[in-house]
Amino acid sequence: MTPAVHLVGATVARSGRVVVHGVDLAIAGGSWFGLIGANGSGKTSLLRALAGRLPFAGGSCRVNGDELVTDRAARALRVSFAPPADKLPDALRARDVLELVGGAIDGVRSRIADLEAALGLAELLDRWIGDCSAGMRQRIAIASAFAGGHAVVVLDEPFNWLDPVAIFDLRQAMRTRVHGGLTLITALHDLGTLATACDTGLMLADGKVAMTLDEQRLKAAGHDPQAFEIQTIDLLRSRTA
Known part of the structure; x- marks a missing residue:
């Protein structure tokens, strides 16, 4: 193959x-x-x-x-690539970032519904990036990597700045996507995730x-x-x- x-x-x-x-x-x-x-x-x-x-x-x-x-x-x-969370433009909202990548927000939300729930994205859509914490920015950056519906997604240390619940939920959602055919490539520092998820x-x-x-x-x-x-x-x- x-x-x-x-x-x-x-x-x-x-x-x-x-x-x-x-x-x-x-x-x-x-x-x-x-x-x-x-x-x-x-x-x-x-x-x-x-x-x-x-x-x-x-x-x-x-x-x-x-x-x-x-x-x-x-x-x-x-190949989709998540932008560095700290480089997201302060003057945009989360929905603006997602639309730049994936088009109309309704279509984006439909494509990433499982990830939206895992990332708690609904509450961030109308928040200005400049008002977001590091963890919020990371959630938006990860969502943007999936917004275009690519079959191959690259994430560079995706669990940085996320709380334990978000990490668990995101890992589960991404594993489900991999089972559905997604090819996921992640740089990691966490050897536990490497051993149990990859x-x-x-x-x-x-x-x-x-x-x-x-x-x-x-x-x-x-x-x-x-x-x-x-x-x-x-x-x-x-x-x-």
């Missing part, structure tokens, strides 16, 4: 410096892929390039079988693949998350020392 996302030798440069070196990965459609690594490991740069927000400097990037490594616009159309993943260190996390390994991690956490932290320490 053709992967929903397939990178071979993917390389990303920032300001003339290579920050992601020759990454290979294959993500099956209808699965949740987790990307972990220390700060500065290249996670965000890789995800931004995948979603067309940055160029690739080399390698191959196929989305549903189509080679798009040189076509940023096509990647941006195929189907596959990988660890980046200094822009290179340090560990590939296949389905079998993550299933084992879910059964013994403490052992997985110790093993993963030890590897991260060794690669960042």
